[in-house]
Structure formats: structure tokens, C-alpha cells
Amino acid sequence: MSQDSQHGKWTISDSEDEDNIIPPTPQKGLNKPSIKPDLEIKPDKVFKQEPKLSPKRNEKAENSHPVKEPSAPSMGSEARKAAHVNQTNPVNYESISSSAVKRKRETEEGGWNLSSSDDEAPPHVMKNEPKKPSPKRKKTEVKRPPSPHGTSYYKEEPTDFxxxxxxxxxxxxxxxxxxxxxxxxxxxxxxxxxxxxxxxxxxxxxxxxxxxxxxxxxxxxxxxxxxxxxxxxxxxxxxxxxxxxxxxxxxxxxxxxxxxxxxxxxxxxxxxxxxxxxxxxxxxxxxxxxxxxxxxxxxxxxxxxxxxxxxxxxxxxxxxxxxxxxxxxxxxxxxxxxTYRAPELAEWIDRIKQHDLSETRVYLIGSTPGRYQGPAMEKWGHLRLRKLLSEHTQPVQNEERWHVIGQFSSIGSMGLDKTKWLASEFQRTLTTLGKAGKSFVSPETQMLLVYPSVENVRTSLEGYPAGGSLPYSIQTAQKQLWLHSYFHGWHADVTGRSNAMPHIKTYMRVSPDFTQLAWFLVTSANLSKAAWGALEKNNTQMMVRSYELGVLYLPSAFNVSTFPIEKDVFPASSSSKGFPVPFDLPPQRYSNKDKPWIWNIPYTQAPDTHGNVWVPS
CATH class of the missing domain: 3.30.870.10 (Endonuclease Chain A)
Structure with missing residues (x-):
């Protein structure tokens, strides 16, 4: 079926179960990435004239002094190698002919044959679903201008950096x-x-x-x-x-x-x-x-x-x-x-035992792959966070009006509606405050999700290549249009980083006037069930797919009731008592013109800060 929204008309898959997705047969002549269904997928997506099969991370090895042509990386993904080649050859806005723009693949054909959700198998092909042959297309020549950064994408930092x-x-x-x-x-x-x-x-x-x-x-x-x-x-x-x-x-x-x-x-x-x-x-x-x-x-x-x-x-x-x-x-x-069960780490485990870690004031929040039952369910993922918030925080006045903010760089598959995971088990975790806290998700508690819009990416320091680190795919997005009503743009004037796209991931509970924090978490975990875990078997089992790690700041460990939010994060001051939230509060909701960045569809209507457009390859 199809569904209309402010983000366009997309074909909606009837299946929301990522385990029902199987990879396609490799096609000859295509750059086939070794895609990991991670929240950030290894490659930084770059520019290429012909839509093939590989989003990429713009990532090049560079020796510090002097700047020289980077060597091709080999980080476990073929797409990464292609990224190295393509980054130095972006597609210039003025060089794209109208016929090239018309070559966008329609989403009715299944979108770009790639998935970046960490909950999904890489390509979007459903079991028992007949594969539709793609119509042949005439190859359009696109003349590539020189890279705006010359032979090397990266500029050398100044001596006082x-x-x-x-x-x-x-x-x-x-x-x-x-x-x-x-x-x-x-x-x-x-x-x-x-x-x-x-x-x-x-x-x-x-x-x-x-x-x-x-x-x-x-x-x-x-x-x-x-x-x-x-x-x-x-x-x-x-x-x-x-x-x-x-x-x-x-x-x-x-x-x-x-x-x-x-x-x-x-x-x-x-x-x-x-x-x-x-x-x-x-x-x-x-x-x-x-x-x-x-x-x-x-x-x-x-x-x-x-x-x-x-x-x-x-x-x-x-x-x-x-x-x-x-x-x-x-x-x-x-x-x-x-949990790694690795002989290589045994010496380090012994070494840590020999040191005094008593000055630590944060809590560790980890995820490790497995299916957990009983008390082990609360050792990892979002139930670990829920347990700590239950045991080491206290309810606050007007608690239901305190906002939950999640900020991340990628998004997994969460189902056809919010009750499948986000607004049920995950939001219940994020809204926990003390043992006597609400045992249900209050409809008054707002969940604000901060994720860059297309315009955020286009006007960033890196331009469109920044979107290669924001791998929200069309295959995932088209199944959860309901999610986009939660989205707020990336604005970080308080840190001078509004144009530096986020790869940081943070979660927090903030007061109605955005001046106090009940808690703050910085982590590797993006917004996905694979990272945070999902309940199974009538809530008697927790299943986690990935390794993740973060630290949780709780006011009780700092002998305060809440953290005041720092209004002037930079320049940093050793005397500051406010917590340096890394983006502007309150978050700004998407306008009617804003769309969430989706990394495997083209953007050719406007050039980025380097005069280039985005044509996934």
C-alpha cells in the first residue's frame, strides 16, 4: 500500500519484521558493499553519477604533516573503498543535466536497494515476494568537476588547534x-x-x-x-x-x-x-x-x-x-x-582490578548480544537504564511535564506504529524516576527526538557528505512515517556546532522550562531495538543484538537534586556548575518544509555548501 505525507508518497511494506528480510542475489557489475546493519553503517556516503548499490562514508586516511593524497581505507566494507574514490569526485550542482535529475529511482520500485537500519537485514527484499525487474535506463554522462577540497578532502588544522x-x-x-x-x-x-x-x-x-x-x-x-x-x-x-x-x-x-x-x-x-x-x-x-x-x-x-x-x-x-x-x-x-569471553582481554581485566576507580561519578550503561531472562534482563540495554533510574533518582514536581529528549545519528525499524516499541517499553524506561515513579507512560510527557533535517545536512560544514554518517534509509523510513512527527532539527549554536552534523548520541530528561536535567546519558547507542534491546516472550525475555556503551550522569552522584543546564558551553570554564548539553534547548520542531535526512535517495534540487548535489551510488 502507499501512504502520503509531507515527506512524499512512499510504498509501505506489509512486513515490519526485520527477520523476514533476506539479502538479494549479488548483481554483476555493481559495487556491492559489505553492509553492516549498524546505526551508523561504516561508510560516509559520497557522490557518484550512476545510482548503483553503495552508500559510503567519506573517510580517508591522512598523515598529519603534510597533507597528502589519502590512501584507500579498508575498514570492513567495500563501500568504504568506493567512498575514498568518490569523495574526490563529487557531482557539481551546475553540471547535472535535467535528464540526469530525472534518473531518480521511484520508491515504488522498492527504493534504493539498501538498508541501513541496524534492525534489518541489509537489502529490502521480502520472503516470497517476487522480484520486480528494473527497467533498463540509458546511462547519462555527468562531467565531474574537481573536488572543492583539492586532492585531499581534509584541510590541515592550524598550529594553534x-x-x-x-x-x-x-x-x-x-x-x-x-x-x-x-x-x-x-x-x-x-x-x-x-x-x-x-x-x-x-x-x-x-x-x-x-x-x-x-x-x-x-x-x-x-x-x-x-x-x-x-x-x-x-x-x-x-x-x-x-x-x-x-x-x-x-x-x-x-x-x-x-x-x-x-x-x-x-x-x-x-x-x-x-x-x-x-x-x-x-x-x-x-x-x-x-x-x-x-x-x-x-x-x-x-x-x-x-x-x-x-x-x-x-x-x-x-x-x-x-x-x-x-x-x-x-x-x-x-x-x-x-562478556567478550576473550583471552586477549584477560590481562586487562586483571590490570583494572589492580587500580582504584573510586573517584568515578558516572554509571555504566552497556549492551551485549544475547537473550536474557530473570535478573539478567536488567544488566543490559534500556532495562539497565530503567533499573538505575528507578534506584538512584527521585520523582520531581510536575514529573509528567518533564520532557524526554533523544538525540542520535541513525534510526532502526520500530514497527508500524509507536506502540510497538518506542512509546511503550522504551518510553517507559526514559520516563522512570524513582521507585515510586509512574508505572505507565503519561500522555502529558513529550518525547522530543533530535535528528538532522535535509536542510541541516545541506548547509553543514561538510555539505551532503555529512549525511553519510546519518544512515536512515528509505526502506526503514517508509515503514514508520508516524515517527517523523516526533522530529526536531539539529541546532547547536550554544556549542558553535550547528553546522557540524551530530554523530554524538544523547538522551536526557529535562524540565518543562529547559533549565534543569533529571539525568543525562551519552552513549554509542542510536535509536534502535538492536542497540537498546527489545522485550520478547510476553516481557519475560530481553533480546539485544549489538555491543554498545555509554555513561549515565545522575544528580545523586554529584550530591544535587538536578543538574542546572549550562547556557554558555564555550569557552569552557573550570568554575562552571552547569551541565554542557551539546545542542540548543528547547529543540526546534521540523517546519512544514523540513524532511528527515534519508541517506539513500538523491538530493539534486539545491547545492550544498561546496556546490555539490547528492546522488547515491
Whole structure:
């Protein structure tokens, strides 16, 4: 059937069950991506003249000095390689002929043959559904202009871009945004770049572990200072088969790099966790963040991170349970690491036991693949969040009028209406405040979802390529038009990042006047059942597909009743007591002209900030 909306007329699939979707037969002559149904899918989508089959992440390895032609990445996806080629050859707005614009594939043909939902099998082909042959199309030549960035997409950061001291950082919440190239300097004061995180400013590094979804190993190695580049590093990943082989191939020049493969036993799950474990001569540190280990994620996107204090070593002979924090962070981190069942991490588990993590003031919220029953249901995903909110928060006055805000960079399949997951089990979790809190979802509680519009992407620093990190697919969107009434645009003047598209993911409960927070969460988890988990078997079982990790800020851990919201996030001040929410409040609802960014349909009506249009390939 079809359905009309302000976002166009789309064909609606009769099936909402992602497990009923099967992959198509590979077609000859097409660039077939090794698509992971992750919320951010590895590639940054770029420009290509002929619609083929691969959205891409604009992600190129670049040595810091000097800027040179980047090498083709191999991050576990064929689409990533194509992205490298296509990024330097965008389609210019003025060069597209009218006949080329008419080549848009109609959604009635099934849309672009690609899915980016982390809940779905990659391509949108239903069981027992006859495959419709695509009509032959005449190939239209599109002359490609030179890239607006020259031979390399990335511009070198100015010499004063990186910090030499930590005086401007605010250690109260230890929540930081990333540095963004191309914005006024004051909006980077107190923000962090990966090169700073790995620098001697934070400790003399001995060994490290990098948990992530995407890796560009040559670029990653360049971010370590020269004196640390030969120190042992373990990369924890979820790659399999060909993509795993490519990752290993990348590491051949670096004998200090070892691998740990995360087990992904449930279909369409991903290893989406982003964490650094850093062992120094002086102690140990944990960093939980939202950035992949690729250049694009640290260039002109909005990212966030929590950086732990420097944890000192416990006295010799201390029990492994010593050095626990009031938030049980040490125990929860060890529990999370043990779910990998990986010999490569055994030494790190022992090492963490030997350190004092008692200064930690945040709670760990993790997801690990599995089906959980009984008490184990509350260990992972959104039921873990619900449990912590029940046990460590208190009801507030006019609680039903406090808003729930979710902000993310990708969206999974949530069903034909809001009662299937979002406005039932997930919203119930997000609205929990204390044991005596509401046991039902109040109709007065507004859920505000912040996700970039097409115009947000078009006018961003990166232009349309920023949309490659926002993989909401037409196949998913056309099944849940009801969701779009929740959407609010990305506006972040308070951080100077309105034009730096978000890859950060945050969730919070905010007062009716948007001045106070009941809690705040920064995480790798996008808006999806695969990331957060979904109840099964009449609510007696919790099923989680992916690895995710985030930290939860609760006022009780900071001896306050609520967090005041910081009005002036930058320049950062060590004396500030307000919480630095990374976007403007209140969020601005989509106008009648706004549409949610969908990454695998073309946008050719208006050029972006670099004079290019978006034709998925």
C-alpha cells in the first residue's frame, strides 16, 4: 500500500519484521558493499553519477604533516573503498543535466536497494515476494568537476588547534565535545581531539586497547605521538571474513597491534562500542566516546566523550573488589569486559582490578548480544537504564511535564506504529524516576527526538557528505512515517556546532522550562531495538543484538537534586556548575518544509555548501 505525507508518497511494506528480510542475489557489475546493519553503517556516503548499490562514508586516511593524497581505507566494507574514490569526485550542482535529475529511482520500485537500519537485514527484499525487474535506463554522462577540497578532502588544522595544557577543561562532569575544524577558536576551547587524548598531557602511555566499529589503522597510528607509536595496542572489533582480512592487512606494518574479535552470535548485531583503555606509567584511564577511529569522525562532526580521572594503582595485595566507586563502575566495567569471553582481554581485566576507580561519578550503561531472562534482563540495554533510574533518582514536581529528549545519528525499524516499541517499553524506561515513579507512560510527557533535517545536512560544514554518517534509509523510513512527527532539527549554536552534523548520541530528561536535567546519558547507542534491546516472550525475555556503551550522569552522584543546564558551553570554564548539553534547548520542531535526512535517495534540487548535489551510488 502507499501512504502520503509531507515527506512524499512512499510504498509501505506489509512486513515490519526485520527477520523476514533476506539479502538479494549479488548483481554483476555493481559495487556491492559489505553492509553492516549498524546505526551508523561504516561508510560516509559520497557522490557518484550512476545510482548503483553503495552508500559510503567519506573517510580517508591522512598523515598529519603534510597533507597528502589519502590512501584507500579498508575498514570492513567495500563501500568504504568506493567512498575514498568518490569523495574526490563529487557531482557539481551546475553540471547535472535535467535528464540526469530525472534518473531518480521511484520508491515504488522498492527504493534504493539498501538498508541501513541496524534492525534489518541489509537489502529490502521480502520472503516470497517476487522480484520486480528494473527497467533498463540509458546511462547519462555527468562531467565531474574537481573536488572543492583539492586532492585531499581534509584541510590541515592550524598550529594553534591543539592544546598544550589542560587549564581550560572542566573536570566536574568530565564530559567533553570533540574539536571541529573550521569553527571559531572559542568553540574549541576545552574540547578535545584524539591527538590530545593520546598525548603525554594525560599520561605516559604504556599500552592501550581501542574498542570500536570502524578503524583506519594508518590514521589511528598517526594520532599517537611518535614516542608512543610502538606501544602495544589491542583493537577490539566485530569484523568477519573478508572485512576482517582487510583489517588485519592494514595492521601488517605495525607489529605492536593485536586483535580481539567480538562475538556476534545474533543476526544483524554489530560491535558498536567505542572505548579506550589507557594504561600509563602513572595509572589507568577509561574513555567512552562516540567517534570511530577514522579521520572523518574527528574532523567536522559533533562527537562527545566521557574521560575518567587518572586511576592510581592500588597498594600491592589489595583485593580485586577494592577501589570501587559509589556507582559500582569498576564492577560493571569488569562485567562488561568479561562478556567478550576473550583471552586477549584477560590481562586487562586483571590490570583494572589492580587500580582504584573510586573517584568515578558516572554509571555504566552497556549492551551485549544475547537473550536474557530473570535478573539478567536488567544488566543490559534500556532495562539497565530503567533499573538505575528507578534506584538512584527521585520523582520531581510536575514529573509528567518533564520532557524526554533523544538525540542520535541513525534510526532502526520500530514497527508500524509507536506502540510497538518506542512509546511503550522504551518510553517507559526514559520516563522512570524513582521507585515510586509512574508505572505507565503519561500522555502529558513529550518525547522530543533530535535528528538532522535535509536542510541541516545541506548547509553543514561538510555539505551532503555529512549525511553519510546519518544512515536512515528509505526502506526503514517508509515503514514508520508516524515517527517523523516526533522530529526536531539539529541546532547547536550554544556549542558553535550547528553546522557540524551530530554523530554524538544523547538522551536526557529535562524540565518543562529547559533549565534543569533529571539525568543525562551519552552513549554509542542510536535509536534502535538492536542497540537498546527489545522485550520478547510476553516481557519475560530481553533480546539485544549489538555491543554498545555509554555513561549515565545522575544528580545523586554529584550530591544535587538536578543538574542546572549550562547556557554558555564555550569557552569552557573550570568554575562552571552547569551541565554542557551539546545542542540548543528547547529543540526546534521540523517546519512544514523540513524532511528527515534519508541517506539513500538523491538530493539534486539545491547545492550544498561546496556546490555539490547528492546522488547515491
Amino acid at each position: 591543539f592544546e598544550t595544557n589542560l587549564l581550560s577543561t572542566n573536570d566536574m562532569y568530565r564530559f567533553y565535545l570533540n574539536k571541529v575544524t573550521g569553527i571559531p577558536k572559542k568553540f574549541n576551547t576545552g574540547a578535545l581531539h584524539i591527538r590530545e587524548i593520546l598525548s603525554p598531557m594525560f599520561g605516559m602511555l604504556k599500552e592501550s586497547v581501542q574498542f570500536n566499529y570502524c578503524f583506519d589503522i594508518p590514521w589511528m597510528v598517526e594520532q599517537y605521538p611518535p614516542e608512543f607509536r610502538d606501544k602495544p595496542v589491542i583493537l577490539v572489533h566485530g569484523e568477519k571474513r573478508e572485512s576482517k582480512a582487510r583489517l588485519i592487512e592494514q595492521a601488517k606494518p605495525y607489529p605492536n597491534i593485536r586483535f580481539c574479535q567480538a562475538k556476534l552470535d545474533i543476526a544483524f548485531g554489530t560491535h558498536h562500542t567505542k572505548m579506550m583503555l589507557l594504561w600509563y606509567e602513572e595509572g589507568f584511564r577509561v574513555i567512552i566516546l562516540t567517534s570511530n577511529l577514522i579521520r572523518a569522525d574527528w574532523y567536522q562532526k559533533t562527537q562527545g566523550m566521557w574521560m575518567s580521572p587518572l586511576y592510581p594503582r592500588l597498594p600491592e595485595g589489595s583485593p580485586g573488589t577494592a577501589g570501587e566507586s559509589p556507582t559500582n563502575f569498576k564492577r560493571d566495567l569488569l562485567d562488561y569486559l568479561e
